[in-house]
Amino acid sequence: MYQTFLNLEVEKQHKIINAALKEFSTNNYDTASTNKIIKDAEISKGILYHYFGSKKNLYLYLYEYVTTIFIDAMNSRLDLEEPDIFKRYEQIMKIKLELIKQYHTFFDFLKKTYAETNVEVRSKLDQYNLTIQNSSYDSVFAGIDYDLFHKNIDSKKAIDTLRWVTDGISNRYEKQLKSNVDNSEAFNQLLEQCMEEADDYFHFLKQLLYNNLKG
């Protein structure tokens, strides 16, 4: 299945995948247009259906593809020996942002799939999610030592706060990063700037949550 597509050179595969991710990120399943996808990917209508058979298959292929890429990136690049949750979040953040470099609308697409309501694809998404549930999100935080927080700190609140701050900083840079996906130098510079800012905020929070010191 999809063998003809997989025989393509990877650059062409990426071009098609990115075009489809983009269309499905800005529209829900029903209103997303295969015509726009083929136009953006610069391929013919016929060949898209030769590769994927139907719009539904394309959509589900994309979901499995993106999910796999995400899990693999985390599995291969996270250092689970690192017990410091700040350093772990730094790693997660960097991996995520670098995925945007390759797949501009990676997380927009994922976000859209969560909210997708079309019954046909919804059931398939749910079905697929069951098969990956165990191996994904939780394991990203395996091996974290929550006792590093100061004894008087409510660690649940601390973790939530850290997550929200991380998301806040990511969102602050995401728009800029996306508009520079085609300029590798500018992108990397922005990414570095983002990581530095995260480092500043993490230092700020660390002082409060680990050491019981300020400033």
Add this chain to the structure above:
Amino acid sequence: MYQTFLNLEVEKQHKIINAALKEFSTNNYDTASTNKIIKDAEISKGILYHYFGSKKNLYLYLYEYVTTIFIDAMNSRLDLEEPDIFKRYEQIMKIKLELIKQYHTFFDFLKKTYAETNVEVRSKLDQYNLTIQNSSYDSVFAGIDYDLFHKNIDSKKAIDTLRWVTDGISNRYEKQLKSNVDNSEAFNQLLEQCMEEADDYFHFLKQLLYNNLKG
């Protein structure tokens, strides 16, 4: 202009406004369907165009309406004498969540307008934003005493953190709240629960940022 519409009893106005907000919240301007709006609002096609003249006018009317409601709610209900940023955020949060009770997709619609790219409406939105710029967001934080933070605290980072935490808690409850808009009792109970949780988190942060104490 829109006089016929404004002569309607407010319940009917709200029904039409909510139907339109919903459609424009889940679709961009071009793909949003006036047919779905009239179906949801239970009015005829002709009368919608009699009220608003065109889809574009309806959209822009909605934007001005929502913006005005938001600014008015803040102006009338915020206590600008309150210098504590935590208490101010508590007020803001409550006002926002109660707006959802009346207008389910209030902030989803606003969020969509930020990202709207249709050139015709985009320029009109930008044009209108210029006229309200001064009177809106900044004034929500007028009179806050930033010296309440402990002297070693970077107040910019503290403010950002507080905003992200507030948003995080709101988002945690938003989905539930929306699914209970028709059950006033359940909605109010959820809202209270949300405010209590916010209070917990604010207490947690306050200990860290104001007193230099933990727990």
Add this chain to the structure above:
DNA sequence: TTATTAATTGACCACCCTGGTCAACTTATA
């Protein structure tokens, strides 16, 4: 070279939905 297979194109299909109109009808007002 030729024969066979695989990859690729894009015009074409029947169908559905679009924003907007307007003659006809109902309701309110004078």
Add this chain to the structure above:
DNA sequence: TATAAGTTGACCAGGGTGGTCAATTAATAA
């Protein structure tokens, strides 16, 4: 009763839909 205002929904031309398929091109094998 006469006039005006409010409201309906069938209808329009235009455009976009997912998907097909005969025809063409490119790659492979003999």
